[in-house]
Amino acid sequence: MLDAHHPLDVHRLLKAFEGRPAAVSASAPDPVNLPMIRHWCEAMGDTNPAYTGDDAIAPPAMLQAWTMPGLSGASSARTPAYDELFALLDGAGYTAVVATDCEQEYVRPLRPGDRLTFDTVIETVSPRKTTRLGAGYFITTTMRVRAGGELAGTHRFRILKYAPAPVQPPAPTRPARPRPVINRDNAPFWEGVAAHKLLIQRCTACGTLRFPWLPGCGRCGSPAWGTVEACGSGTVHSYVVVHHPPFPAFDPPYAVALVELAEGVRMISNITGVPYDGVRIGISVELEFIRVDGEWELPVFRARSGGPEGAGE
Template sequence: MTGGAPEKDELYEKLKAYEGRAAAVAGRGKDLVNEPMIRHWCEAMGDTDAAYTGPEAVAPPTMLQVWTMGGLSGHTDRSEAYDELFALLDDAGYASVVATDCEQEYLRPLRPGEEITFDAVIESVSERKTTKLGTGYFVTTRMDVRADGEPAGTHRFRILKFAPARRKPKEAAPTDRSRQPRPTAKRPRPVINRDNAGFWDGVARHRLLIQRCGDCARPRFPWLPGCNACGSPEWDTVEASGEGTVYSYVVMHHPPFPAFTEPYRADEGAGPYAVVLVELAEGVRILSQVVGVPHDEVRIGMPVRLEFRRVDEELELPMFRPVAAGVPGGVR
């Protein structure tokens, strides 16, 4: 600061000049919209909607970006402007990158056999921002997608190009586990409505209840007002046995949120934690946490068992603990 005036960001002035310039011109998807890719996507997502199979199948709307991806070999239609923008940031020390969010707008369904084309533009570059990751600039790219020449949707993708923040040295942790500080922040409260109130009533009684269709007997989770297989509004419930396996997981690093962490070891306080998708023995999947092991020891296929865990004085949640010999914190 000089005389109360903010310091001029000369790099930002250079970056701002790239707004509105093309990031990709006349891009072309490497494959036509096709049934095998739709099937793989639906299997990975657990989406059994009938609209995505059969002779009249369409692609799930959220696959919009999939058909524009260049794969490991990339695209040859990326503009020089995009590369120049990144080179400016890299040369200035903002060489790290993280995807922050995306927005999609759908104009019409995509059908197998259609050719995907697209144009992309550098929509905006933010002023320099300081985050927990470090200091840098948010760059937003907008992609306009066409199917057989017709507008099909818009995809906005935002990244942060940043210089990593210097980490403070960790303080020595107490050796007495009983004196280890516990998280004081509260978790967000679940939204309870007429469609899921029965589930939360079950949690309060230490019962994990799964809906079962009254017509086709298909189990479903999370709770819905009607069957996503046959459409029937009739249903009853079955109680889960509590046995399951880790189907998938992601480790959350930022921002640190103490309400979602657990000090598993004396030298480990609030830090990364694993969010897991557990496949129950009954055939449905539930989003939760695995407790009793550090985040870096969670594995796909890990057998787990249900337990109800109080996370603060007002809230108790279904979580899972490993069931394996030799796993720290595991139960038999």
């Protein structure tokens, strides 16, 4: 007994439609005419002179356009086969349809005044296929178009009758972390970060270390400078827990700390290794680099175990 919902049984039922006529000696609703040719050419931007004047022919690609029944879709020559085929697929859950491709062969040009007739046959029904739209069956029909009883062209048309795949909501994307402003004064610092080095500016005139990076020494005013690589050890000098306002790419609450480095300068950064409410003034921290997205790393500080009040990992 056939199961109208089992893919193999559905295909057996569908195969029975191959070779059945979908339309027999159907007449095109209108003769080939210049106004429709003109509208087509205007829509397509086709200015070929062959489609105008007393000796005009119809653009070959209009072959199917002449046979279309209009919005009502009614045709006295249409057989029940196509409706039965669609009803079978609808009943098995393949309720959606999309045109996939067509092939046309032109035998002779169509001219204004030609009255067309056509026959359509259900040529093939494919096995069940899985597509990005959903699983379903490709149905190919072939139409033979005649003008005055003479073959003018053929039109092979293929559709996919499918069960729509469940729509998956897009995965939420986390906003990108804001990028620092990099300029000629601080670019070497970020080059150091990329090499996993925390570089501190050192005035070559008076030896003063400074952070953040500046174009000149705040003590002696000299513009000359070099760098010292931080050893990576430090302590939390102060901190704040941010609850509001929320900011893209950050999940409040989170702690922002002022870290005093072993070299004596201070920098603002995040503390890792403890929850936001585990950060305390005086806890010992060490430098690490974290990747915040596919191409960006930042220096942060990880709390060491055994800090004040038991703060740590």
